[in-house]
Amino acid sequence: MQERRRERLDRGVKVRSDTIYAVSSAKEILFLVGPGLALVTVLLILPLILPPYWQKVLTIAGVYALLAVSFGFLANFVGLVNLGGAMFVGVGGYISGVLNSTLGLPPLLTIPIASVTGALLCTLLLLPCLPLRGVYFAVVSFIYPLATVMIISATGVWGGTDGIAGLNVLPNVWVNQYVIILVVLACMFALTRLVNHADIGLVFRGVKDNELAIRASALNVTWYKAQAVFISAAMGCFGGAYLTHLYGWVGMSLFAMDFSILPLAATVVGGTSTIYGPLVGAFLLVPISESLRSFGTLRIVFYSVVMVFCVVFWTEGIMNYLRRRYEQFERWVRV
């Protein structure tokens, strides 16, 4: 019987070892930076060519992408699976909403303030859970947003179940789109550099892969986890504050489970182990789920099923798959 196996050959850059490339021509540089450039260009051009309804979808997709990137960063590079991403969104949203309605601060101020103070608050709230590992952390973080909703509806603070309406909105549709897209891109680049090149990125990865070695290296694991949570929470809080001023309204729906589940699904679909996987996943899933809007809650069923499928049968995810196809030839050879 004829036996065959698949052979993979690297392509694009002639001289390379496992992680080091020796670039020798403009073509090879283009090969390396091309995909990144394409992504940036597409994201910057999209707002100009989309019809008005889809421009709105794009802003929402941007928020989800931000959340997905922040979730993916924590899960893939620090080892904290945060199932309560809605907590960040809600805290950020409420801080900016309250600042805007009581002190009358403009969105230009409230959004940055909410990002930073909200992240600080979330980090403090999650601090007791940080020594927990794996399942324990996932489980407890899942409860946070739900409990917060209960507190708000029970005490009736900040408008209780009605929320606070009549907040300032962002000036126009262009600002809406470009603010979120630029922030997403900036976060993505910063995080990619952080996890791949910065020394602290290596510490984060150590926290995930080999906590013992990190502790034996005289590093306080909880402190570094807190820093990572702060980074992730700042992104989530920005998303929340942005949504608040996008709608001019803040309410309990900012703590809704959508904000926890969709980033998770996007990360799983987009592919783990990269920063931009979750981003791509979010920009794919949100439009699909948006076009399913007429089916009501069936769209949640849709992305749960996609998520389960990807986790169980296609763990590689879109980005890892594409990257493999981009960087390698595949061919069948006789054995």
Place this chain on the structure above:
Amino acid sequence: MELLIYGLINSISLVLMSIGFALAYGVSRVPNFAHGALYILSGYLTWIFLNRLQMPYVLAIIMSLLVAACIGAMLYRSILIRVRGMPISEIIASFGVGVAILELLRWFGLRGTTYMLPPFAKGMVYIGGVPVDLQRLIIVGAGIAVVALLWFFTHYTKIGLALRAIAQNERAAMVLGINADLVATISVALGSALAGLAAVLLLPLGNITVQTGYEVLIFAIAVSVCGGLGSWGGAVVASFLIGLAQITTVTYIASHYHLVVAMLTIILILILKPSGLFGRQKELEERV
């Protein structure tokens, strides 16, 4: 007195809600995040069997418990078994299935007050001057019976001992000829059936709503984490702790706070003892 009785009832409800989850995790380390969905599904199925198929109540209950057990077993066999040993994937997969089931039910129109299960027995009795309806008494009785039976089951029957053996040392148990996958299937199925049992006992007190499914999941997780994931005995103790704390807040502060109190209890317990009350999270995980 009222506090004590209702605290007891509330605690036992919590035991019922969480014991299936705690059992499945305790035995085979399967975090079955579809627990809440199975809870609601069995309640809904019972309602269908009862009202659409005109089955007798007892038969409807037994049928829905069987279906729940089968779904649990299928969930494990077809999905979770492929991601064993990767806790996060296990959570995501089972949670995804749970959300899919719940939201599908919501889409089918599971909302409002149409869906109610009749109580097993109507009527009231007075215990020390406190009115208690019979359904709640049945819950207490059933809860005690379930815990007692589980204890008996895990200590004196062959399958139960196999379950405990797997929970303590999977590799050694496999060497002794215990089929770990089979045992895990049984434990997940049993856990799902227990979720169903909790549903048919507790749901007559209210409506069958999708939201309850999420709440039950949260309570199950809360109780199990507090008791120490993996120790269902701990889950029972934690149920009483959280249950009494909740009733105390409901009586003295406000009824809306019961979930908040559950949350705060968890955080407090975890700060004091990161592995839960009876958990045995290793201080040092040095794997070979």
Place this chain on the structure above:
Amino acid sequence: MSAKLILEVRHVSKSFGGIKAINDVSFNLRQGQILGVIGPNGSGKTTLNNLITGFIKKDAGQIIFKGLDISKWPAYKIADAGLARTFQIMRPYPTLPVYKNLVPPLYSPRARRTARGKLGDRGAVAIDILEEVGFERDARVPYKLAGTLPLGYLKRLELCRCLALRPELIVCDEIFSGLSMSEIASMIPLMERLQDEGITLIMVEHRIKELFKLANKVLVLNFGEKIAEGDSSDIFNDEKVKRAYFGGETTYVFK
């Protein structure tokens, strides 16, 4: 012995469930010494390590390091004080070059303190450290992926991780086990050099022959209890040790 005491272990106990893993063990260690810890399998050697370095909380007893009571400190703080350790099971970052594995310890507050602002590029410092401990024979090794390293290099990498902290005391957990005779032979001068540099060492070993060559002092554990302490020749002749560890008359092992 004039060197000052660096580590005092006083009446330390730890039990897992009902089993006493370590029962009332005490010993002292002076700066620059090498202490060998031996004992049959399951005698509590690794547990003792974990207790000293704070990876397991002790039930009773005190541990004094450089005059500070570190009994209740968390592991990272103990390491920060200068008490480093190696692990029996090494898990480097398999997908990163070897030298990058040393970046986290170099990132620690202790490494920054001891370098007094001269740390510079951590990658370069990491390569210096690697070359110090025998990676110099092949200049390419520090750039290889850590996952591809053979066991001998992994053990050295583990030691490098400790050295990056510029520690005063290193607890080596079976650093010779699984190595070939020639690899061990090349490790011994390294250990001696560390001693010359003033680093105190605690070595938990099964390889008694090599250990006895190195150690100034040997501690014998059995069933969690200290049954003997002294220099190598004392241990040879100790009846209790012979009975517990070597099963009676086995002096031929060392000839």
